[in-house]
Amino acid sequence: MRANFIFSEVWIGLRRNLTMTIAVIVTVAVGMALLGVGLMINSQVSKLTGFWSDKVELSVYLCTKGSPFEPCKNRGAVTQDEKGTLEQTIKGLPDVERVQFENQAQAFKNFQSTESNTLLLSVTKPEDMPESFRVKLKDPEKATAVASSLKGQPGVSNVVNERDLLQSVFGFMDTLRNVALGIAILMVIAATLLIGNTVRLSAYNRRRETGIMRLVGASNIYIQLPFVLEGLIAGLIGGVLSGVILIIVKVFIFESIQTYMAAPLGWDTVAGVITGTMAIGVLICVLASFVTLRRYLRV
Amino acid sequence: MIHLDNVTKVYANQNRPALDHVSVDVDKGEFVFLVGPSGSGKSTFLRLVLKEERPNSGSIHVAGKDLSKLSNFKVPHLRRRIGCVFQDFRLLPNKNVYENVAFALEVIGKPRRFIRKVVPEVIELVGLEGKAHRMPEELSGGEQQRVAMARAFVNRPMILLADEPTGNIDPATSIGIMKVLDRINRTGTTVLMATHDAAIVDSMRKRVVELEDGKIVRDQSRGVYGQAY
Numbered sequence: 001m002r003a004n005f006i007f008s009e010v011w012i013g014l015r016r017n018l019t020m021t022i023a024v025i026v027t028v029a030v031g032m033a034l035l036g037v038g039l040m041i042n043s044q045v046s047k048l049t050g051f052w053s054d055k056v057e058l059s060v061y062l063c064t065k066g067s068p069f070e071p072c073k074n075r076g077a078v079t080q081d082e083k084g085t086l087e088q089t090i091k092g093l094p095d096v097e098r099v100q101f102e103n104q105a106q107a108f109k110n111f112q113s114t115e116s117n118t119l120l121l122s123v124t125k126p127e128d129m130p131e132s133f134r135v136k137l138k139d140p141e142k143a144t145a146v147a148s149s150l151k152g153q154p155g156v157s158n159v160v161n162e163r164d165l166l167q168s169v170f171g172f173m174d175t176l177r178n179v180a181l182g183i184a185i186l187m188v189i190a191a192t193l194l195i196g197n198t199v200r201l202s203a204y205n206r207r208r209e210t211g212i213m214r215l216v217g218a219s220n221i222y223i224q225l226p227f228v229l230e231g232l233i234a235g236l237i238g239g240v241l242s243g244v245i246l247i248i249v250k251v252f253i254f255e256s257i258q259t260y261m262a263a264p265l266g267w268d269t270v271a272g273v274i275t276g277t278m279a280i281g282v283l284i285c286v287l288a289s290f291v292t293l294r295r296y297l298r299v
Numbered sequence: 300m301i302h303l304d305n306v307t308k309v310y311a312n313q314n315r316p317a318l319d320h321v322s323v324d325v326d327k328g329e330f331v332f333l334v335g336p337s338g339s340g341k342s343t344f345l346r347l348v349l350k351e352e353r354p355n356s357g358s359i360h361v362a363g364k365d366l367s368k369l370s371n372f373k374v375p376h377l378r379r380r381i382g383c384v385f386q387d388f389r390l391l392p393n394k395n396v397y398e399n400v401a402f403a404l405e406v407i408g409k410p411r412r413f414i415r416k417v418v419p420e421v422i423e424l425v426g427l428e429g430k431a432h433r434m435p436e437e438l439s440g441g442e443q444q445r446v447a448m449a450r451a452f453v454n455r456p457m458i459l460l461a462d463e464p465t466g467n468i469d470p471a472t473s474i475g476i477m478k479v480l481d482r483i484n485r486t487g488t489t490v491l492m493a494t495h496d497a498a499i500v501d502s503m504r505k506r507v508v509e510l511e512d513g514k515i516v517r518d519q520s521r522g523v524y525g526q527a528y
Contacts, residue, residue, distance in 0.1 A: 005405050208391055209402075215349075215389075216454065217378035218406035 009209075009226040013202050014233065020198040021234050027194055028238025028285065031187025032277040033245035038180035039273045040246070040254065044265050045173045052166050058135040058143055059160045060090070060150050064128065069157035078131065082155035089153065090135055095142040100134040107132065130157060188284060195234070195288035199227055203296040228289045235285025239278030246274050300458060300489045301325040301348055306357030308343055308513075317343040319513040320357070325491060327457070330484045332500050333493040334524055335510035341493035344510070345460045348491070349381060350374050362457050379407055382451030382459040382488075386466035388443045390435040396422065396446050397431040403450045417453060425449045425479050441472035445479060452483050459483055461492040465499060473499060497524035 014021050062083065063072035083101075090099050102110075107129035115121055135150075137143055140163060147159040203210065213223050250270050258264045301323070308318040318340045325331050333341045346352045347359055350366050359366040362380050369377060390399050397418055404414045422431055425445040435443055444464055451459055461480065465473035477499055484490045494500060500507060500523060507522030508515060517525070 208389070212389060212391065212402065212450075213406045214375075215378060215383050216403040216406060216450070217375040217380075219375045220372075222406055222408070 006222070006225055006229065010229045010233065013206065013226055013230045016205055017198055017202055017230075020194070020201060021230070024191065024194050024198055024231075024234040024285070025238040025241065027187055027191040028235055028281045029241035029245065031184050031191050032239055032242035032281040033249070034180045034187060035184035035280065036242060036246040036273045036277040037249055038177050038184055039276070040250070040265060040270065041173055041177040041180065043269050043273070044254070045170055045177070047265065048166075048173075049170065052163075056137075056140050056143065056162045056166065058137065058147055058150070059162065060086070060133040060135060061130045061157045061160065062086075062132060062155050063157045064130050067130070067157050071152065072157045078155035083131075086153055086155060087133065090133055090150065093146060093149070095137050095139060095146055097136045097138045099136075102132045102134055104129045104131055191238075191281075192284060192288045195231055195285055196292040198234075199231065199289050199292040200296045202227060202230060203293065224290075224293055227293050228286055231285040231289030232282060235282040236278075238285075239281040242277055242281065243274040246270060246277070300327045300329070300362060301491065302360040303344075303347070304358045304360075306347065306354045306359060308340075308347060308352060308354050316355075316513050318347070318354070318510075321510075321513070321515055322357075323508060323515065323518070325489060327489055328484070328487050330481070330490045330503070330505040331492070332503070332505055332507045332522075333491060333510065334495070334500060334507055335516075337495075339510040340513040341510055342462060343513075345383075345462055345491070345493060348458070348460060349383070350377060375407075379454060380457045382448075382454070382456040384444070384447050384451050384459065384461040384464045386463040388435075388440075388447045388467075390443055390446055390450075392435055395432050395434050396427060396438070396449075399435070399446055400449045400453050403453055407454070409454075418449075421449045421453045424452070424482065426475070439472070440468045441475055444468060444476055448476070448479055448483070452488070455486075456488060458489045458491065461490065461494075463494055463496075464492065465494065465496050470498060474502075477503065500524040 061069075062078040063069070063075065065077045067073075067077075087099060087101070090096055104126050108124075108126040111124065111129060112121065135146070137146060143161045143163050147161050150156060150159050210223055247270070250265070250267075254265050302325070303321055303323045306318055306321045307316050309316045321340070321344070333344060335341055343352065347354055347366075348361055350361075350369065353367075361377065364377060366377075391402060394402060400418045400421060401414050404418070419428075419431065422428060425448050427442060427445050427449065430438070430442065435446065438446070444467075448464075459480070464480070465476055468476060473496065480490055480492065481503075504521045504523075506520045507517065507524070509517035509519075509525060
């Protein structure tokens with residue numbers, strides 16, 4: 001009896017305010033989807049950071065003949081003696097885990113496999129490639145200190161911290177995430193206001209009913225519940241839509257860039273994000289309904 | 300049943316009190332007319348009994364409960380024991396007679412079986428048998444007021460408050476309305492009716508409480524509306 005009555009009231013309310021209900025659903029769906037995308041980017045970035053921080057190395061490039069780098073000017077290629085001294089110096093540093101030497105042939109092979117510019121490939125010869133020491137650190141955080149201590153050693157052309165390269169990628173993803181979260185916050189505000197307005201309209205439409213309910217002694221829960229449930233249902237539908245959007249984003253965007261990412265975003269994370277955003281969406285709707293109700297429905 | 304002791308009510312932004320040190324006792328089963336010109340405090344009196352308003356001073360007891368000690372949470376339970384009828388009927392236009400009466404029971408969570416049993420009984424009591432499936436717009440004013448009375452009485456309240464129930468109804472039809480109120484009163488329900496209608500008050504010969512500028516100027520059993528009018 002009770003449940004029947006309340007659900008029929010909810011249904012009437014949603015139908016009477018169909019356009020507003022749709023507005024709420026769409027706003028919640030888009031807002032929660034953006035929030036979800038932001039969270040997904042966030043977890044992708046932290047996964048990548050974890051993945052790469054194990055692998056980042058310092059590359060200590062050595063002078064070749066005619067190298068344009070400042071330290072190599074007015075001198076020839078690095079000598080065998082210098083290489084030996086350098087290797088000992090690097091090995092002697094406390095933060096270094098291991099050192100690997102990459103000769104010109106290896107460097108050329110790597111270059112061939114990663115470079116796609118055919119013109120560049122055709123004019124580059126193995127002798128143009130710099131030799132280098134690949135230095136793996138015990139603690140990746142020390143990279144900057146180690147790099148600066150190796151810069152300026154005789155025979156060193158420059159030191160590249162791979163972390164710096166990754167940082168620019170992460171920086172871009174951070175920006176993307178912040179934009180998504182920023183828009184999500186605006187959408188949440190819009191959703192809250194819309195729900196407030198919907199509840200107000202709904203309360204106005206049903207003022208006769210609620211007036212009589214008050215008069216005959218219906219309890220506050222009985223009077224308020226249909227309004228809160230309206231918000232809850234709108235929020236739930238919006239949340240389900242945002243879940244669908246997030247699955248689409250995962251399949252079509254995250255999967256397609258996965259090849260570059262090396263640390264794929266798993267479905268378990270996506271499921272967690274969807275659950276979280278849906279819960280937030282529903283919570284916002286219910287709270288907004290409840291708060292506006294207090295203002296427009298005297299009980 | 301209704302006990303007002305030295306009650307004063309001043310609305311915000313008004314310097315003159317709507318009720319000024321009013322004390323009244325209404326016993327169980329009584330029929331009381333509340334008379335007086337517009338603005339004399341009749342509606343305020345009824346609103347105070349329903350706890351729609353709070354008095355500025357004085358105490359009100361309704362059905363054995365001290366209203367000042369009644370938490371907001373319990374106000375709905377007080378109102379279940381009080382039926383209300385108004386000048387403007389306040390029916391739901393999209394529900395028929397039966398549904399309008401049943402609504403009052405549905406919203407306080409009564410079981411459907413109970414509703415099916417008592418609603419037709421009350422519709423018969425107010426004299427609307429055979430019209431249960433009419434919509435309010437298909438009914439005359441008098442019939443609409445009978446629906447409102449059925450709704451007010453369906454939960455068998457201890458008190459029935461009627462705020463100018465005949466205000467929108469012609470004199471001939473009003474007699475029928477008063478007969479229904481009298482019938483409800485005879486079941487043991489206390490009836491408190493605010494009215495302007497001198498003919499009705501005179502014909503019923505019930506207790507009359509007259510208010511003027513928020514003060515009780517007359518309280519007379521088996522009274523009439525008053526010579527001044």
